[in-house]
Amino acid sequence: MLTRDSRDPAARPRLLLTLLAIALLWPSIHFSELDLSVLVAGDSQSEMGRFISAFWPPAHDQAFIQLLLQATLQTLAIATAGMALALLLAIPASLLASRALSLSAASRGGRPSCWGPPLRWPVRGLPIFLRRVPELVWALLFVRAVGLGPTAGVLAIAITYSGMLGKVYAEIFESVDQRPAHALLQAGSGRLAAFCYGILPNVAAELLSYTVYRWECAIRASVVMGFVGAGGLGQQMDLSLRMFASGEVASLLLTFLVLVLLADQLSRLLRWRLA
Structure with a gap:
């Protein structure tokens, strides 16, 4: 028999949190009209069976394989070019938004001046706005502006990921020991030299790891866009679905799966080598 002193002191908070989670989850289930019973209904199972069986065998004729290879290379090109443009925007924005290279903070022993934050707020606000808008929305806007094709995808990834990278880069710069950079600034060094010798060596592995991860995400995003x-x-894939070419869709899905797995393995390898 449990006495008052031997009872779990966290039992009541856990119970309250569980009840709160159920109270928040129930309206979500209700308004989303979630009904799992349709998955076990006879009509649904037979329809799903016919749908899945139409994907076999995957299309593998020579003409389609050439088209598939071209689409795969284009997907990689969209993700890579979009990330390259995003880096060109994110690196300067992160340096401007970060306090790591603040001359006032270096001269005042880490205390920011009254003018620093108001000048950095607009620079910090722009990446927040860019990353808040999904890349799919940017893709829709750029498709209307520049027409169909990979250019819209490249621009959409560049805009969205520049906001993501800029914000995270600025936080990484501020999370490391800033005394080496401040010492260089107090000694008369320029900000670029202080960044290259005082901050970059300590954050290079983390920056590269996060950048590779975002490139992996950009590959997925380029397929969705x-x-x-x-x-x-x-x-x-959208064209094949419109033509009810299930075999082509199966080949495209398999190629996308292999592409994502390869990108994930490359990302893991680079992170392991940099750890």
């Missing part, structure tokens, strides 16, 4: 006409595997 293809459904709105931004090129790559997604656009070809």
Whole structure:
């Protein structure tokens, strides 16, 4: 028999948190009209069976394989070019938004001046706005602006990921020991030299790891944006679905799966080597 002193002191908070989670989850289930019973209904199972069986065998004729290879290379090109443009925007924005290279903070022993934060707020606010808008929305806007094709996908990834990278880079710069950079600034060094010798060596591995991870995410995003006409595997998959070519869709899905797995393995390898 449990006495008052031997009872779990966290039992009541856990119970309250569980009840709160159920109270928040129930309206979500209600308004989303979630009904799992349709998955076990006879009509649904037979329809899903016919749908899945239509994907076999995957299309493998020579003409389609060439088209598939071209779409795969285009997807990689969209993700890589978009990330390159995002880096060109994110690196300067992160340096401007970060306090790591603040001359006032270096001269005042780490205390910011009254003018520093107001000048950095607009620079910090722009990446927040850019990353808040999903890349799919940017892709829709750029498709209307520049037309169908991979250009819209590249621009959409560049805009969205520049906000993501800029914010995270600025936080990484501020999370490391800033005394070496401040010492260089107090000694008369320029900000670029202080960054290259005082901050960059301590954050290079973390920056590269996060950048590779975002490139992996950009590959997935480029496929999704293809459904709105931004090129790559997604656009070809949308065309095959419209023509009810299930074999082609199966080949495209398998290629996308292999592409994501390879990107994930490359990302893991680079992170392991840099750890």
